Amino acid sequence: MADPVRQLAVVDVGTTAIRLAVAEIGLDGVPRILEQPRQNVTLGDDVFTRGEIAPRTIETCAAGVRQFIRRLEEYGIPLDPEHVRVVATSAVREAANRDTFVDRMYVATGLEVQVIEEAELSRYTYLSVQPFRRSPLFAPGLVTLVVEVGGGSTEVLALRDGKVSFTQEHRLGALRLWQLREAGGLSVHGRREVMEAHIQRFTDLLAGCFAGETLPPLRVLAMGGDARFAASRLRPGWEARRLVALPVGRVAALAEDVLRQSEDDLVRRYALSYVEAETLGAALRTYVSLAGAWRLRHLYVTTVSMRDGVLADMAGPAEGDDVFAEQIRNAAVVLGEKYHGDMPHARYVASASLQVYDALTDRHRLPLRNRLILEVAALLHEAGMFVSTRSHHKHSMYLIHNSDIFGLTAWDKELAGLVARYHRRSHPLMAHEIYGTLPHDRRLTVCKLAAILRVADALDRSHSRRVRVQRVEITDRELRLLVAGVADPAVERLALEQKAGLLADVYGLRVVLCPVQG
Secondary structure, three states, rough: OOOOOEEEEEEEEEOOOEEEEEEOOOOOOOOOEEEEEEEEEOHHHHHHOOOOOOOOHHHHHHHHHHHHHHHHHHHHHOOOOEEEEEEEEHHHOOOOOOHHEEEEEHHHHHOOOOEEOOOHHHHHHHHHHHHHHOOOOHHHOOOEEEEEEOOEEEEEEEEEEOOOEEEEEEEEOOHHHHHHHHOOOOHHHHHHHHHHHHHHHHHEEEEEOOOOOOOOOOOEEOOOOOHHHHHHHHHOHHOOOOOEEHHHHHHHHHHHHHHHHHHHHHHHHHHOHHHHHHHHHHHHHHHHHHHHHOOOOEEEOOOOOOOHHHHHHHHHHOOOOHHHHHHHHHHHHHHHHHHOHHHHHHHHHHHHHHHHHHHHHHHHOOOOOHHHHHHHHHHHHHHHOOOOOOHHHHHHHHHHHOOOOOOOOHHHHHHHHHHHOOOOOOOOOOOOOEEEEEEEHHHHHHHHHHHHHHHHHHHOOOOOOOOOEEEEOOOOEEEEEEEEOOOOHHHHHHHHHHHHHHHHHOOEEEEEEEEEOO
């Protein structure tokens, strides 16, 4: 009988270090970390000062990964994508020569580097904290902010009642803050003020996400090596519990102690690397500032990291695609509510859109992912009303493009925004900004989805949801909407005359409204 235990590995090419995580996957599908060695690199120093990765740094990274490969060979782990995944975060993502870096790494190591975009990073973070979903930290009625202050950026995943509320990535990382702190020409006091000002701005922006609402009890879960360092100093032996509460006052005192010392002193006193010593104080001050914004008495720290999320994804997440889709829907609904949208209307339009989409499956031949994008566009098609009723469809596109929506890539948001933009008024035209720059296949996807959204929106022209779609039938020449609720849906027929033209152009079908008993 085959051994049910598998071994997987992830190599994390970060801003200040390359880390290897080797894990064992048992019958329960839960990764158990075997070891996590690291090698310090200067990716962040290169990118945040010069905009690109120096050739010498690229070679250092390649040598580090090759050393990790030898370790994996000792474990007998196959060097294929099913068993080993190499990921890179903000430093590589922002580098002007990221493609050169990725290509060189592949030639030098034989492994493909996956540069993680914001949406994928938030997904991995969500997966990494799932072992704690039954802990008091994620109890009903709580808002939990999962925050990781990295070297180049700070990631925020907000969960309300255990569901994703929003995600954000801020270009404020511990290494960037340290570089500000060490800026030339400033006194010690001045450097500290500059750093604190940037931390306070980040805190204010995050607090602004909850402005105007009665906020339920809030907790901050701090991830990352700097938070784990604080836990190891303040609660020795905490790793056995994997989750610990640290008094904010003691974390603040530790941060002040760290910031008063030189890097040389920190290296000697705490056995840190110089990279760790440079970033530690700024990261701890960021966590303390967040706690202060909501007058929290404790910060929670966990042993898990984004790498645990990658490993869980490789193992086959216990939470399937349907659960992630539900989290994406929830994030879209939260965004719609933030902009005071008519959510009963939005949900109606989303449901009708999906009925039409499913009926047209043989004709649109789109990947299943686009069904979810259409649903998001429908939920947010009137979000632009928050800005202005005039040209609100264009404002909706802008808000969707520029919002952090859990689980959506940059193209996902661009597609959803364009579909929402064309729910009314003009059909898509090559003269239009953004749409006209897309390749042909993406323009066609926009038209296919926008045509469906226009029809669904016309069915609730009155925003009363009085018409219920019982069934959608497709014939050679017609898309027949069998509806109940009113004997004479004259308002809806008029709206369809005005808005169904794009569907006729794209699919070659005339839309017919057919009242039925029901």
